[in-house]
Amino acid sequence: MKRLRQADRRLLILFAIVFVNFLGAGMVMPVLPLYAGSEFGAGPEAIALLLTSFYAAQFIAAPFLGRMSDRMGRRPVLIGSQIGTVASFGLMAITTSMGGLFAARIIDGITGGNIIVAQAYITDVTPREKRTQGLGVIFAAFGLGHLFGPAVGGLISAAFGAHATFAAAALVSMLTVLLTWWLLPESLTAGRRAERTARVSQMRLQDITGNTPLLIILFIGFCAQFSIAILQSTLPLFGEAVLFADQPASMQSLGVGLLLTSIGAGQLVTQLFILRPMVKRFGERRLVVVGAFFRGLGMLTIVVFSSAFMVGAVSMVMVAVASGLMMPSLQSLATTNTAEEMSGGVLGIYNSSTTLGLILGTALGGVLFAIGPRHPYILAGAVLLFTVLPALTLQRKLRPRTVATAT
Numbered sequence: 001m002k003r004l005r006q007a008d009r010r011l012l013i014l015f016a017i018v019f020v021n022f023l024g025a026g027m028v029m030p031v032l033p034l035y036a037g038s039e040f041g042a043g044p045e046a047i048a049l050l051l052t053s054f055y056a057a058q059f060i061a062a063p064f065l066g067r068m069s070d071r072m073g074r075r076p077v078l079i080g081s082q083i084g085t086v087a088s089f090g091l092m093a094i095t096t097s098m099g100g101l102f103a104a105r106i107i108d109g110i111t112g113g114n115i116i117v118a119q120a121y122i123t124d125v126t127p128r129e130k131r132t133q134g135l136g137v138i139f140a141a142f143g144l145g146h147l148f149g150p151a152v153g154g155l156i157s158a159a160f161g162a163h164a165t166f167a168a169a170a171l172v173s174m175l176t177v178l179l180t181w182w183l184l185p186e187s188l189t190a191g192r193r194a195e196r197t198a199r200v201s202q203m204r205l206q207d208i209t210g211n212t213p214l215l216i217i218l219f220i221g222f223c224a225q226f227s228i229a230i231l232q233s234t235l236p237l238f239g240e241a242v243l244f245a246d247q248p249a250s251m252q253s254l255g256v257g258l259l260l261t262s263i264g265a266g267q268l269v270t271q272l273f274i275l276r277p278m279v280k281r282f283g284e285r286r287l288v289v290v291g292a293f294f295r296g297l298g299m300l301t302i303v304v305f306s307s308a309f310m311v312g313a314v315s316m317v318m319v320a321v322a323s324g325l326m327m328p329s330l331q332s333l334a335t336t337n338t339a340e341e342m343s344g345g346v347l348g349i350y351n352s353s354t355t356l357g358l359i360l361g362t363a364l365g366g367v368l369f370a371i372g373p374r375h376p377y378i379l380a381g382a383v384l385l386f387t388v389l390p391a392l393t394l395q396r397k398l399r400p401r402t403v404a405t406a407t
Contacts, residue, residue: 010125011137014118014185017176018141021082021114024089024172026149026264027156027165032092032101032255033236035162038249040098044237048366051233053102055358057109062355066116066348073193074121075186082177083182084111089170100332114176116351123335123347124187124307132279132332136271139324143267146260154257160251213397214346216390217334218353220288223387224326225354227299227380229361231319234369234376235259241373243308262312264322275324289391291326295319296384302377333394 036042036050069077088108094099118138126134156165239256247255251379278287298318305311334350361380 010185010187011122011134013179014121015141017078017136017179017184018115018118019144020176020179021085022142022145022167023149023152024085024145024176026146026168026260027153027172028089028092029146029153029232030150030253031153031157031162031165031234031258034240034249034256035157036098036101036255039162040101042098044234044366044370046098046366047237048233048363050098050101050105052362054109055355055362057106058351059355061110061358062116062351063348066120066346066351069117070121070188071193073186073188074117074124075180075184078114078117078121078184079177079180080171081111081114081117082180084108085114086170086173086177087111089166089173093166093170116347119331119351120347122186124192127334131336132284132328133276135328135331136275136324139267139275139328140271143264143271143320145271146264147268148261149264150257150260151254154254155159156206157253187316188387197345206310211337213337213394214334216394216397217330217337218237218350220292220387220390220394221330221334221350221354222357223383224292224295224323224330224357226361227295227321227355227384228323229358230365230368230376230380231299231302233362233365234373237366237369238302238373238376239308242306243311250349259308259316260315262322266317266351267324270321270324271328274321275328278325279329284333285330285391285395287325288333288394289324289388291324291329292387292391293322294382295322295326296381296388298322299377299381299384303374303381 033047033051036047042050065077065081071290085108088104088111091100091104091107095104109131115138119135122134122137123131153165153169156168230374236252239259243259244252244255282290295318298315301315301318302311331347331350334346364379365376368379
């Protein structure tokens with residue numbers, strides 16, 4: 001019981017840290033694309049490349065950060081990655097060139113192991129049967145951060161300009177460094193780090209390619225993030241061109257921020273009230289199927305609606321709730337389908353596969369938007385609906401392993 005209370009206390013601290021991290025990132029999200037376009041004349045393709053640069057850097061760095069946290073411990077790697085985020089937002093606040101924005105995004109991507117390491121931390125302090133609910137902490141923090149972050153960022157930008165938003169995000173992100181330094185204990189003892197280092201050093205390519213369920217999980221994760229990247233990279237542009245076309249630039253930033261806020265609200269409600277009973281009743285495998293279907297349906301409704309209210313109240317909420325059911329379940333299946341000692345390395349590989357989806361989706365989103373404002377959401381919805389098939393296959397492949405997890 002004492003150990004359980006200690007784990008709950010660590011999860012509460014981690015929730016606060018990740019919330020503040022997403023709060024800063026959420027402040028920048030609705031402002032950066034519009035700022036690059038208005039200040040430097042960047043078109044949809046250039047803006048897509050700017051957003052893609054972060055994910056490309058993260059794709060390269062993610063496996064190394066996961067394995068590094070296995071060897072050195074979660075806490076020092078988490079602090080180092082948070083410092084990189086502070087430096088990135090600070091550079092955005094002072095740069096006067098498009099090249100500076102690219103440099104800032106790349107720095108954040110290289111050091112951007114915040115979420116990877118936080119997920120690995122959760123696998124350290126939660127038993128396998130509680131893994132999905134534990135990983136739901138990340139998505140609850142995501143929801144709360146994106147509930148307030150985009151709206152706050154949009155308000156600051158409307159009142160004081162984009163540079164003020166970036167500076168405020170840097171200050172907020174600095175708070176995560178201090179919280180981690182003061183409050184978060186290390187989750188891996190020296191003995192466990194040595195054991196994991198020895199196990200990870202023996203990790204071979206065959207451990208991945210020979211694990212069919214894990215390959216399916218990696219593919220679904222890639223498709224899921226490919227589609228969400230298309231949404232995130234084009235929503236500010238869609239708001240500017242369609243939903244808020246008759247509004248001034250400051251109100252467009254605020255409107256997009258409020259749309260992204262609805263995603264955060266849906267994520268938060270899902271993690272607090274929906275995920276746990278759904279896992280107990282249906283299990284992770286079924287939630288991956290359900291999440292993929294309704295996430296795809298939510299994307300396709302954007303094509304139908306031209307009202308900002310309907311997109312925010314229906315499309316964004318549907319995407320958020322489905323994501324909140326699907327993604328923690330998928331990550332839990334990835335870690336429970338491999339040896340416990342490899343959790344950091346496996347999460348690094350999982351995040352590389354999802355980051356690859358983010359790279360391609362972000363880059364392609366701008367190209368599709370240049371063709372037609374609604375084209376990105378047609379492709380994103382279709383891809384998600386397609387992933388229902390491998391998700392059903394995963395149900396059969398993992399049936400013996402996940403019965404205990406779902407109870």
